Amino acid sequence: MKKIVIDTDIGDDIDDALAIALTLNSPELELIGLTTVYKNTRIRTKLALQLLQAYGRLDIPVATGIGAPLVNKVDTDSIPCQWADEYEAIDFNCSQHAVDFLIEQAAKHPDMTIVAIGPLTNIANAVMKAPDIMKSVDIVMMAGMYSTHYPEWNVVCDPEAARIVFDAGLKLSMVGLDVTLQCRLSHEDVATIKNAAKSEIHFLSRLLTLWMDSSKHLPILHDPLTVAYLSHPDLLVMKRKRIVVEYKGEYTRGMTVEQQDVFFNRPVDTNVNVAVGVDHKRFIEMFMQRLFR
DSSP states (O other): OEEEEEEEOTTSSTHHHHHHHHHHTOTTEEEEEEEEOSSOHHHHHHHHHHHHHHTTOTTSOEEEOOOSOSSOOOOTTOOOTTOOGGGGGSOOOOOSOHHHHHHHHHHHOTTOEEEEESOSHHHHHHHHHOHHHHTTSEEEEEOOOSSSOOOOHHHHTSHHHHHHHHHTTOEEEEEOHHHHTTOBOOHHHHHHHHTOOSHHHHHHHHHHHHHHHHHOSOOBOHHHHHHHHHHOGGGEEEEEEOEEEOOSOTTTTTOEEEOOOTTTOOOOOOOEEEEEEEOHHHHHHHHHHHHTO
């Protein structure tokens, strides 16, 4: 069983909550902690705890992390769309800061994986604080896009943090928009979730409804696919690439750019294992089955 910690910005897009639910229903994975990142991390922690409570898993610690990116200015008091004031009543279950939690778990479990499904601020700070420890663990990120020029959310929210992570010589895998955009739930899938009788699915359905009312579109399983790669690696085709993060350009800030020798096709030093293909039909079928385990 693979030990994992999920670093999440739960509360905005619904895919974070769906990824955590998939993890809890995957017997190949042991979720040993959650950390929250970006904007109002206190509320994100409370929301994550509510989700764990719905699954009867408040034994899993949730550590509150950094709300402000390294350079970008954001409103760290902003309220994510899935928040309800009644969630405030739940108690915190971890007093440790997310950065210290990540470092401690990496030191205890060098064979674990950090699943990064939010901006990379916590992880970048952990790398700066304890680089050797962080180099021991695998990091699988929902981040970036190499096949076209687009600044993916988890990178563009904190490009400086992403640059640190990509350049630090870590054991990185990147599941980007190149593959996740192929993994969209149908109206029938959403109806199945909303009509479920199980209490934990009912809580997910509530979050899903709040998010769809706000976003006006069907869920795309960006973060669940990143989790599924750990339990079912054959769902994705991976290829070693050299990816750099652009953080200075007026029009290109936050883009993940593949570096190649276009003249002579000589090999370049690679830094990340990148998802270049996905069996999206099999993944969505597996996701729906596991959601109702």
